């Protein structure tokens with residue numbers, strides 16, 4: 096099996112980008128070690144603080160954030176770091192010309208119940224000749240030079256793309272990342288969907304229609320049965336789609352029109368959309384391609400419809 100180092104050196108990616116991916120991978124291996132020990136490492140439970148979005152932070156949200164900030168800044172692999180857990184970007188003087196946005200610990204509600212969680216990252220080019228600030232992260236997702244995630248599940252995997260396909264690596268007991276899937280792909284047709292159905296009464300008509308047609312199965316307009324899965328960790332749900340297909344939806348709904356969905360554009364939707372497109376899938380906000388959206392703020396939220404092309408085209412069409 097090829098190691099991460101071998102795959103990166105054969106990738107043709109710039110040396111500083113390879114170094115950045117290695118630093119991310121190493122940090123994720125450390126986060127994985129903490130996750131694996133759980134209560135024994137004293138990492139479970141609430142931190143007693145809130146993030147900029149008013150969400151309660153878990154101890155592990157902060158531990159993972161600190162590990163990423165410390166490692167990436169001491170390795171000087173990026174010029175600025177933006178995180179779900181930090182109000183503003185942190186500048187790394189003398190860092191390589193990249194901006195990294197991350198969700199240090201995605202799926203926070205699953206931390207204390209031993210269900211798969213993950214770390215999501217997005218790498219953008221840094222502006223030339225200036226100290227970067229929050230505004231420099233506001234680049235459309237199609238400008239990402241790399242994106243990926245680590246999933247802390249029954250095994251720990253690292254999935255990323257440098258814009259030439261999607262590879263998966265598995266962490267072994269010696270802390271080495273070994274390539275276990277050379278090319279992840281998402282089939283255009285699907286028979287599995289993921290959505291938090293407890294919100295169904297708030298959905299807009301196009302989502303109501305699409306999901307009720309899936310639920311009607313063989314006897315409905317789609318003429319086939321669909322299965323449903325919802326882990327409530329985006330990393331785990333997207334990982335399943337990269338492994339065996341399907342679609343993932345976190346739509347905007349009628350509860351708060353000022354809040355377009357739950358997920359964050361810069362460090363959740365964009366990196367996942369990059370991977371999904373690289374695997375042959377499609378990702379929209381119900382109207383437009385997510386990777387083409389011009390972000391307006393660091394912690395912006397967005398509706399997410401991603402996965403199998405035929406399904407995402409269909410549900411996006413229902414919004415027209």
Ligand code: AHM
Pocket residue numbers: 150179198200201202203204291327328329330332345357358
């Ligand atoms: P988090 O970053 O605070 O963990 O929130 C994001 C998570 C996603 O991983 C997941 O898809 C979604 O929130 C689950 O939402 P819900 O609680 O509505 O099921």
Ligand code: MG
Pocket residue numbers: 179198200201202329363
């Ligand atoms: Mg998250």
